[in-house]
Amino acid sequence: MDFSVILRAVGSLAVISGVLSVMISISEKVLNNYGICEIDINNGARLLKVEGGSTLLNTLAGEKIFIPSACGGKATCGLCKVKVLEGTPSGLLPTEEPYINQEERKQNVRLSCQVKVKGNMKLEIEEELFNIKEFICDVEDITDMTYDIKRVRLKLAPGETINFKAGQFMQFYSKPYGKVKEVVFRAYSISSKSSEHDHIELLFRLVPGGICTGYVHQALKVGDKARMSGPYGDFYLRGNCEELIMIAGGSGLAPIRSLVYEVIENNLPHKMRFFFGANTLKDLYYMEEFAQIQKDYPQFTFIPCLAFPEAEDEWTGVTGFVTVALEQQIQNGEGKEAYLCGSPGMLDACIKILKDKGFTDQTIFYDKFS
Amino acid sequence: MPQISPIVIFFASIITSNMILSNFLGMCSYLSISSEYKTATGLGMAVTLVLTLTTFINWAIYHFVIVPLEIQYLSYIIYIMVIAAFVQILEMAMDRYTPDLYAKLGIFLPLITVNCAILGVTLFMVIRQYGALQSLVYGLGSGLGWWLAINMLAAIREKLKKAKLPPGISGPAISFIITGIMAMAFIGFSGIFTIQ
């Protein structure tokens, strides 16, 4: 074959793709350049001058204002809501629609991970969110609680403290490791006592193929630095009742442990019943600790339920799903509040039973670990 | 260059040579994004816009670059690059100037790049040796035809939501059946215009 043919083919392809990429980068420069934008938060309480062009969530994070987010901006958690009063088209993106109800639509609530900063904006953000801080902690200890759950104990930087309500969660940032090049952040509930202000503990259940839990299980070591922000969330003790019904599965135990300690450390009068669901004996953890609490504080009852106990487990406790235990042991919703944590499937099943028993949206509180 | 009137090409590409109903091109987004009338309309609009413009751009590239350089064997790669680049730029421009429409189309815009109807129209345009105006009109007509077909399917599927279907055929199966029936109905138009 003639050499010039090859040259012409390669050359023309190179020139055409070159021209196209130059056109794309020019359009990007021209079209995606929104200059410096002013963001007015809560009617002048904070005024920010930021570079336009990226999402509101990331822009605000760059200014140290941390909007809650469990999915890291993928529009799958619906936690990153803010009120956008001015500065963005009123129509919702298709990605936002499942998370914004009619009431919120009227108030211009949007998902901040989907809205782009394209000009001056006016926002309304809950005051509380200004208290959310970023922490760089030392990993002090990593303990295997079960074959797939690790407890990570983190020490805050000297002089730094955290104030959180038992039940709230942190956003934990992964780092690139192995083949994973991205940095992601995910929500993890705080399992330690809210009276401890210089340490926090998180429980990580390994999700096969999961980026963040993979990082913690495979790469994170004692002595490493870990980055997180928080505290977030409205899953915390209300206590307008006599008895707290607590229900958890897997790593959902984390916020419940914190809640139980909040009640007993503050000498609150509430009775507590904690239903903990697992498949087999090897999925149970913190058993001795909860047994000890039950001994020391008669107001607390611990009810572990095994769905599929194996013969060698020699299980004598409740056998079956948590829903079975709930069905049998809870008569009605009078004077009770329910706190649930765990996988969406389990939560939905339990909430249905609780509602049949007379619990309402005002007495059921939950965090879905989705 | 065949002397077919652009008006004939326009109507033929909508009705008798409909991209979906007579060529069965662009089926995957047609099937997957036709469960709601509103979104189907958005996608149809975007496909029409991209088809019209890329067919014309590819016409110019074919005649002013590919033919003079005699690199016809690279034409497929070049068309696809042009379509991908064009969709990217269009996305940015819409984000900037028509944010409302951009918001409505959302992820359907980038999906258009891989819609085979777009490449199909470009290839037909080359094979049939259309001129500039003919290509423009052909792109527009094909887009409108695709839009018409997806809207019809979406409208029928919305009605079907309330119907009782035998369990085995709900979902893609019934969509194929509907499409087949629509295609047969469109055969009724054949002979009014011919462009092939």
Ligand SMILES: Cc1cc2nc3c(=O)[nH]c(=O)nc-3n(C[C@H](O)[C@H](O)[C@H](O)COP(=O)(O)OP(=O)(O)OC[C@H]3O[C@@H](n4cnc5c(N)ncnc54)[C@H](O)[C@@H]3O)c2cc1C
């Ligand atoms: C409010 C809140 C509190 C949470 N608290 C905790 C906690 O205390 N401890 C804890 O371990 N997790 C907790 N989670 C879940 C956690 O945020 C992550 O979703 C989870 O750890 C998976 O992250 P990943 O990066 O490893 O997986 P990803 O890379 O995000 O996901 C990989 C794949 O696994 C699927 N997947 C994601 N999550 C789960 C899951 N839970 N089970 C099965 N499949 C899944 C995804 O769909 C995806 O296909 C909480 C979530 C929320 C919203």
Ligand code: FES
């Ligand atoms: S960050 Fe999860 S939906 Fe926006």
